[in-house]
Amino acid sequence: MSKADFVLNIENLAVNYETEDGTVEAVNGIDISLKKGKTLGLVGETGAGKTTTALSILRLVPDPPGVIKSGKIELEGKNIFEYTEKDMELIRGNTVSMIFQDPMTSLNPVLTVGDQIAEVIKIHQNLSKNESYEKAKEMLELVGIPGDRAGEYPHQFSGGMKQRVIIAIALACNPKVLIADEPTTALDVTIQAQVLELMKQLRDKYDTSMILITHDLGVVAEICDEVSIMYAGSIVEHGTLEDIFDDYRHPYTKGLFDSLPKIQNRNEPLRPIPGLVPDPSNLPTGCPFHPRCVHAKEICKTKFPEVTHISDTHYVACLAFEKGSGVKIDRGADHE
Numbered sequence: 001m002s003k004a005d006f007v008l009n010i011e012n013l014a015v016n017y018e019t020e021d022g023t024v025e026a027v028n029g030i031d032i033s034l035k036k037g038k039t040l041g042l043v044g045e046t047g048a049g050k051t052t053t054a055l056s057i058l059r060l061v062p063d064p065p066g067v068i069k070s071g072k073i074e075l076e077g078k079n080i081f082e083y084t085e086k087d088m089e090l091i092r093g094n095t096v097s098m099i100f101q102d103p104m105t106s107l108n109p110v111l112t113v114g115d116q117i118a119e120v121i122k123i124h125q126n127l128s129k130n131e132s133y134e135k136a137k138e139m140l141e142l143v144g145i146p147g148d149r150a151g152e153y154p155h156q157f158s159g160g161m162k163q164r165v166i167i168a169i170a171l172a173c174n175p176k177v178l179i180a181d182e183p184t185t186a187l188d189v190t191i192q193a194q195v196l197e198l199m200k201q202l203r204d205k206y207d208t209s210m211i212l213i214t215h216d217l218g219v220v221a222e223i224c225d226e227v228s229i230m231y232a233g234s235i236v237e238h239g240t241l242e243d244i245f246d247d248y249r250h251p252y253t254k255g256l257f258d259s260l261p262k263i264q265n266r267n268e269p270l271r272p273i274p275g276l277v278p279d280p281s282n283l284p285t286g287c288p289f290h291p292r293c294v295h296a297k298e299i300c301k302t303k304f305p306e307v308t309h310i311s312d313t314h315y316v317a318c319l320a321f322e323k324g325s326g327v328k329i330d331r332g333a334d335h336e
């Protein structure tokens with residue numbers, strides 16, 4: 001695959017937050033490649049650095065305290081760290097749109113939803129006020145809300161409808177990349193399914209590439225083509241949906257699957273991953289997962305795991321897959 005097949009390439013991105021209490025190592029040298037029209041799931045527990053990664057792509061990491069320590073982010077082949085702030089304003093909403101983690105607060109309560117969608121269209125598409133408003137109505141229809149409700153205010157909509165409005169705003173300028181940060185977490189399960197279905201349809205219709213941030217593997221299974229598993233600021237495993245669901249390798253990925261309720265045996269107790277998410281202002285030495293890993297050996301406390309390729313599409317960062325490390329995983333019981 002050539003570079004032109006990718007709309008977004010992140011190489012070795014590292015982001016710290018310099019706070020009064022010390023340095024928070026939020027993102028520690030990650031690589032992400034996003035293919036045109038594909039959806040990548042970025043999965044991990046709270047504090048893993050998912051939102052920081054997303055904000056970096058829009059260059060919206062708050063500075064201070066945020067500092068980009070290393071790396072480059074190429075959008076359509078150009079490194080965004082070389083852009084001026086003015087260039088970035090054009091990119092935000094046009095090339096890349098983001099649905100923020102706390103979507104219910106992203107709508108302005110004193111403006112009608114039609115005006116809010118129209119505002120984005122007007123800025124980015126150079127249309128008149130009337131034309132923008134008409135287009136806003138079309139966008140509402142597209143997300144399944146009657147266009148004549150454009151004159152209503154956010155409080156007149158249900159949670160699921162508000163989320164559809166937010167999707168309409170994010171898609172109003174037909175972005176090449178849509179980043180959705182926990183877009184359905186605040187919704188109940190049936191509405192969640194509707195919103196995911198809608199995102200899928202829109203992605204296919206417009207050939208949008210998506211990064212979907214979630215800690216819900218069920219959501220990933222619904223919509224993602226590829227999955228990156230993030231732990232303590234690093235991608236510990238990456239692969240296609242099949243690689244990750246049918247052939248996961250990293251003990252942390254296994255832990256995520258084990259902690260899901262089992263449909264076949266609902267009486268079985270849940271098995272949450274033991275221990276706590278590490279404090280990114282005081283990361284463990286060696287493999288950041290070693291304090292919680294049942295397979296950890298002495299070497300895991302000191303050596304940071306390199307990436308090992310399992311196949312062209314699948315890699316893992318765990319010493320058990322590095323030749324001669326002496327670390328072994330008994331996978332006998334892994335894939336029951």
Ligand SMILES: Nc1ncnc2c1ncn2[C@@H]1O[C@H](COP(=O)(O)OP(=O)(O)OP(=O)(O)O)[C@@H](O)[C@H]1O
Pocket residue numbers: 017019024025026044045046047048049050051052053062065101215280
């Ligand atoms: N503005 C900030 N100042 C200081 N630390 C921050 C800031 N924003 C995030 N962090 C810290 O950076 C780390 C990564 O945070 P981030 O929000 O990227 O994680 P996340 O994976 O999105 O988590 P969640 O699933 O809870 O949304 C966390 O330890 C967080 O406390």
Ligand SMILES: [Mg+2]
Pocket residue numbers: 050051052101181
């Ligand atoms: Mg987050």
